[in-house]
Amino acid sequence: DAMVIQNPRYQVTQFGKPVTLSCSQTLNHNVMYWYQQKSSQAPKLLFHYYDKDFNNEADTPDNFQSRRPNTSFCFLDIRSPGLGDAAMYLCATSTRGGQETQYFGPGTRLLVL
Amino acid sequence: AQKITQTQPGMFVQEKEAVTLDCTYDTSDPSYGLFWYKQPSSGEMIFLIYQGSYDQQNATEGRYSLNFQKARKSANLVISASQLGDSAMYFCAMRDFAAGNKLTFGGGTRVLVKP
Numbered sequence: 107d108a109m110v111i112q113n114p115r116y117q118v119t120q121f122g123k124p125v126t127l128s129c130s131q132t133l134n135h136n137v138m139y140w141y142q143q144k145s146s147q148a149p150k151l152l153f154h155y156y157d158k159d160f161n162n163e164a165d166t167p168d169n170f171q172s173r174r175p176n177t178s179f180c181f182l183d184i185r186s187p188g189l190g191d192a193a194m195y196l197c198a199t200s201t202r203g204g205q206e207t208q209y210f211g212p213g214t215r216l217l218v219l
Numbered sequence: 220a221q222k223i224t225q226t227q228p229g230m231f232v233q234e235k236e237a238v239t240l241d242c243t244y245d246t247s248d249p250s251y252g253l254f255w256y257k258q259p260s261s262g263e264m265i266f267l268i269y270q271g272s273y274d275q276q277n278a279t280e281g282r283y284s285l286n287f288q289k290a291r292k293s294a295n296l297v298i299s300a301s302q303l304g305d306s307a308m309y310f311c312a313m314r315d316f317a318a319g320n321k322l323t324f325g326g327g328t329r330v331l332v333k334p
Binding site: 143146147148149151154194196198202206207208209210211212213215 | 252254256261262263264265266269310314320321322324325326327
């Protein structure tokens with residue numbers, strides 16, 4: 107089945123230690139998104155790629171970076187995680203044009219010690 | 220001003236009964252899309268149903284239907300014949316050109332289905 111895959115599902119890191127979360131998709135969608143979701147809140151868009159074009163949200167901290175080496179993969183790098191970065195990180199994909207439904211992966215739950 | 224409002228933070232529903240989740244939105248864009256997602260405790264956001272602003276009929280997907288009232292700017296989700304597995308957080312979201320075609324989420328409604 108076509109899907110959005112996120113690895114790992116759970117990630118524990120130490121304060122200040124860089125961490126990378128990964129997302130892959132078999133839907134061949136040209137848009138990929140990264141969201142941060144804190145407990146009992148709605149997802150908050152960090153950035154998205156339209157093909158290779160990177161689009162950063164104005165309020166996304168510089169601590170968060172992203173890479174998209176090809177259509178299928180997208181990575182979220184947190185350069186120096188703080189305690190406030192503990193959250194669920196959701197990857198989503200969509201096409202452009204038409205309904206543009208975003209399909210989400212299962213998420214990676216990040217814990218910062 | 221909030222663009223998507225879900226006024227019910229949480230609600231209980233009896234198994235096999237129907238439940239309506241409220242969602243109101245605000246946009247000046249004539250072309251927009253409305254989405255409902257389900258998020259169980261595992262964390263995955265599951266797409267349920269979509270309604271386009273120009274769609275003449277209310278969207279339906281199995282036990283899910285969307286009560287779209289364009290003039291009132293509401294897009295309520297109706298879940299018929301609730302099941303225990305319907306217990307989850309439900310998010311209403313809107314995509315409109317004014318927001319660069321990005322999704323704007325409401326605050327969510329937590330549903331607990333009682334046996």
